[in-house]
Amino acid sequence: MASVPSLASNVQQRLADALSAALPQAASADPLLRRSDRADFQANGILALAKRLKGNPRELAAQVVDAVGDDDVLADIEVSGPGFLNITLADRAITETLAARAADDRLGVPLADEPGRTVIDYAQPNVAKEMHVGHLRSAVIGDAMVRILEFTGEQVVRRHHIGDWGTQFGMLIQYLTEHPHELDHKESAGAGEAAGAEAMSNLDRLYKASRALFDSDEEFKARARDRVVALQAGDEETLALWQRFVDESKIYFYSVFEKLDMEIRDPDIVGESGYNDMLDETCRILEESGVAVRSEGALCVFFDDVKGPDGNPVPLIVRKSNGGYGYAATDLSAIRDRVQNLDATSLLYVVDARQSLHFKMVFETARRAGWLNDKVRAHQLAFGTVLGKDGKPFKTREGETVRLVDLLDEAIDRATAVVREKAGKVGLSEQEITGNGRHVGIGAVKYADLSTSAVRDYKFDLDQMVSLNGDTSVYLQYAYARIQSIKRKAGGRSPVAHPELELAPAERALGLHLDQFGEVLAEVAAGYEPHKLAAYLYQLASHLTTFYDQCHVLSEDNPAEVVENRLFLVDLTGRTLHQGMALLGIRTPERL
Ligand code: ARG
Numbered sequence: 001m002a003s004v005p006s007l008a009s010n011v012q013q014r015l016a017d018a019l020s021a022a023l024p025q026a027a028s029a030d031p032l033l034r035r036s037d038r039a040d041f042q043a044n045g046i047l048a049l050a051k052r053l054k055g056n057p058r059e060l061a062a063q064v065v066d067a068v069g070d071d072d073v074l075a076d077i078e079v080s081g082p083g084f085l086n087i088t089l090a091d092r093a094i095t096e097t098l099a100a101r102a103a104d105d106r107l108g109v110p111l112a113d114e115p116g117r118t119v120i121d122y123a124q125p126n127v128a129k130e131m132h133v134g135h136l137r138s139a140v141i142g143d144a145m146v147r148i149l150e151f152t153g154e155q156v157v158r159r160h161h162i163g164d165w166g167t168q169f170g171m172l173i174q175y176l177t178e179h180p181h182e183l184d185h186k187e188s189a190g191a192g193e194a195a196g197a198e199a200m201s202n203l204d205r206l207y208k209a210s211r212a213l214f215d216s217d218e219e220f221k222a223r224a225r226d227r228v229v230a231l232q233a234g235d236e237e238t239l240a241l242w243q244r245f246v247d248e249s250k251i252y253f254y255s256v257f258e259k260l261d262m263e264i265r266d267p268d269i270v271g272e273s274g275y276n277d278m279l280d281e282t283c284r285i286l287e288e289s290g291v292a293v294r295s296e297g298a299l300c301v302f303f304d305d306v307k308g309p310d311g312n313p314v315p316l317i318v319r320k321s322n323g324g325y326g327y328a329a330t331d332l333s334a335i336r337d338r339v340q341n342l343d344a345t346s347l348l349y350v351v352d353a354r355q356s357l358h359f360k361m362v363f364e365t366a367r368r369a370g371w372l373n374d375k376v377r378a379h380q381l382a383f384g385t386v387l388g389k390d391g392k393p394f395k396t397r398e399g400e401t402v403r404l405v406d407l408l409d410e411a412i413d414r415a416t417a418v419v420r421e422k423a424g425k426v427g428l429s430e431q432e433i434t435g436n437g438r439h440v441g442i443g444a445v446k447y448a449d450l451s452t453s454a455v456r457d458y459k460f461d462l463d464q465m466v467s468l469n470g471d472t473s474v475y476l477q478y479a480y481a482r483i484q485s486i487k488r489k490a491g492g493r494s495p496v497a498h499p500e501l502e503l504a505p506a507e508r509a510l511g512l513h514l515d516q517f518g519e520v521l522a523e524v525a526a527g528y529e530p531h532k533l534a535a536y537l538y539q540l541a542s543h544l545t546t547f548y549d550q551c552h553v554l555s556e557d558n559p560a561e562v563v564e565n566r567l568f569l570v571d572l573t574g575r576t577l578h579q580g581m582a583l584l585g586i587r588t589p590e591r592l
Contacts, residue, residue, distance in 0.1 A: 004100045004108025007515045008033060008041070010073055011087060015043055018067040023060065026053065031085075039076070039086035040512060046083045057083025091503045094511045095565070099497035101514070102572050107579060109518035111153035112525070116345030118149055119157045119338040123257070123264060124351075126163030127249040127271070128172060128203045131256055131404040133386040133394050133460065134352050140449045140585065141383060142350040143262050144530045147583045152525045157342050160264060161334065162253075164246050164271035167324075170228030173241045174220065175210035182206050183248055196255020197405070199248045232324075246271070259408050261442050262585065270334075278333035279325045283318055286332070291368045297321030301365045306357070316361040328362060335366045339376050346377055348528065353382035353455055381528045384457035394460055407460070408445065414466045415441030418474065419592065426485075426591050439587040440466065440474055447473030450584050451534035471538050473586055476577060479541040481592035483574035486553055487567070493554070495568035498561045506550040510543040510569060517576050521583075530584060537580045544573050 015031040023029075032045035046064065050057035061079040068077055075090035101108035122142020125131045142158075149156050176182060183202050185195065213220045230238040250269070257264045283299055286292035292301045300315035308314045318329050338344045349359060359380040366372040388394045396402055416437025423433050444465040451471055452458045468474055487495075503511065513536075520536045523529070552558065553566040578588050 002100070002104050002108065003106070003110030004097060004104065004518075006519055007073075007089060007094065007097050007512065008035075008519065010093075010097075011041055011089070014068065014071060014074060015064070015085070015087075018064050019045075019049075022063040022067040023049075023053070033087075035512070036086065038080070039088045040508070041087040041089075043085040043087065046085065050083060061085055089508075089512075091501065091508070092499045094503065094508060094515070095497050095499040095501070097515055098511055098569070098572055099499065101517075102495075102497065102568065102575075106151075107517055107572075107576060109151070109521055112522075115153040115155060117155040117157065117343055118346040118348055119159055119342055119344040120146055120149070120348045120350065121159045121161050121334075122146075122348075122350035123262070124161040124163070124271075125249075125253055128168075128207055128245050129163075129249075130200060130204065130401070131253070132401045133404060133407065136260075136404055136407075136445070137383045137386065137449055137454075138350045138352070139257065139260060139262060140446045141381065141454055141530060143585045144446075144450055144533075144583065145348065145350065145381065145528060147585060148521065148525050148530065148533070151583055152521065154525070157338075157344070158265070158268040159334075159338070160269045160271070161331075162249075162269060162271035164249075165273040165276070165330070167228050169231055169242055169245065170226075171210045171214045171224040172206060172245060173231065173238055174224040174227040175206060175213065176241055176244070179206075179209075182209075183244055193255050193259065196252045199251040199255075203245070203248055203252070246273075256405060256408075259405065259442070260446075261439075261587065272327075272330045275330050275333035275337065278336060279329050282329060282333045282336060283325075286318060286365070286369060289369060291365060292318050301361065301368075303361060303364060306361060316358075316365060318365075327358065328365075331358075331362045332365060332369075335362070335371050335378070339371050344376060346379070347372075349378070349380045351380055351382065353384055356380060356382050379528065381454060383454040387457050387459045389459060389461055391459065408442065411445045411462055411465065412438055412441035414462050415444055415474070418466050418468070422592065426481075428591060432589075432591065436589045436592060439589055440477060440592075443473040443477060443581075443586040446584060446586055447476070447534060450530045451538070453529070453531050471534075473581075476537055476541050476581060477586075477588055478592055479544055480574060480577045480581070480588040481590065482548075483544075483570050483577070484590045486570055487574070489554060490563075490567055493560070493563050493567060495571040496561075496564040497568045498565040501561060501565050504551050506543070506547040507566070507569060510540075510547045510573065513540055513543050514569075514572055514576055517580070533580060533584060537577060537584075540573065540577060540580075544570075 012031060012033050015033065019029055019031060020027040026049050029049045030045050031043040034042050034044065036042035046061045047057050050060050058079055061083045064085065065077050065079060068074055073090055073093040074087055076088040078086050080086050120142060123139035125135045146156050146158060183206065185198055214224055227238060231242060254264065287299060292299050295315065298317050298321045299319040300317055302313050302315050306314050316328050317326060318332065319325055335347065338347055351359065363372060363378045366378065372378050386394045394402055416434060419436045419440055420433050448458065448465045465472060466474055468478065520532060524533045551566060553570060554563060581588050
């Protein structure tokens, strides 16, 4: 593994050196380097510096140019406008840097200087309930963040905080004791798709039946309430029945995650119930330290800036007046566990923006209690709502929440049709068509989610998602497949970098963009912003398209070195696309 400094950082360093040589009093000034249309880079920092030193910016800029002198990386540097510097790199420097990237498995992307340990809370559906598009977002964004953070060298601990506790289980369990065969499977239940569907339909039927009884039969209601008490008291028979609901739900969850092409591991599923043993102590600590106070029988935490419409403060309720614990007590206990037992330095929560007030209060409480501080930070990676084509929250025509599995199946169907249409030309077998259809369909759903900033709402529009043109995963997957096809057609000719060659404008643009991969990843990891990686990859594919238009790769008219060097660019683009898509959790089929 050899990390490769980017061309931008290399230029930045040379300019900073020239600045301090020319103007010792400006030693620490930032040259403010930007990519530019006029040249490869533009440096704007001299303007501010001249102001500070009360000098003439163009004169200062000229002095910096002199101080750069002859340089093997900065081929051309000139003063422009009021005192900018336009900088053009030597072709050799570009190709050599890219060759160093190509020689490295990680494409020269450095590991983080001081990796920490992030506990990431994502993919947290609820037991005995159907998964919906909100659960899709948490899973997709969370999975991408896990991959990205791990790639930068961060230690990542995954936690699936599933909703597996609460009073509704009293009703469900009581119903099951009275109808003991309701969760039986017709066939021996595996973990496959059919088993998942059967599990969910069992749970759904049971939920509806027990709900109906609960609402209509006072005696059943009373028995269900007693069950809640038994569950909370840890009664063994009751717990065993509760466990059946959890297990049944997991069969369903796993079938959905498998369809999403996502690895969820059993030990990482630590649901709300996993913190039961800590709840009493969490409350005791908060009360003894004065962070929480009793108010109307409940244990509460108050905040100056959280008030209801009537102007009265709205507290975080840690324990209800009837002694019951809710969502807040569990989340506060989970923070203690993650900080004290898992040694986290960062806590990341991939959760719906509609829960932002909850997390704001929970984090502030944890800070007051000293569980969070400058060394351990918590952040909610909040995501927006998935909207239908009409711009309203995504619902079926009957106004019900859309089942996630149905959506995914439809995406796969549409994608398979797109793949099939082109399959003849490429000569794909039926098996490849269905395999690719899955990767294209699931990729389309993931990419649509990941390519807009998480906090924004987005429209779930399958037509747009599987479109071959525009900012879609299909476009990127075709770019990758085209690269693979060129490599196959190259015959005996292989990708070899030739730094002595002059580069065409489209080659430079592609090369400079390829070189930014590591910097983009660092930014994406630091700001938890996968959409910036998606944007980078889309631009990469666009640069590739321009390059194809302007530069023939395998043409007979090209000298051998030109063919090899272009193959080298194409190959590095393919590897960068593949790596980038993999970090988003999206497959890149070899042939499409
Ligand atoms: N199960 C919750 C839901 O479906 C999300 C859990 C989020 N994580 C947490 N630590 N509260 O909305």
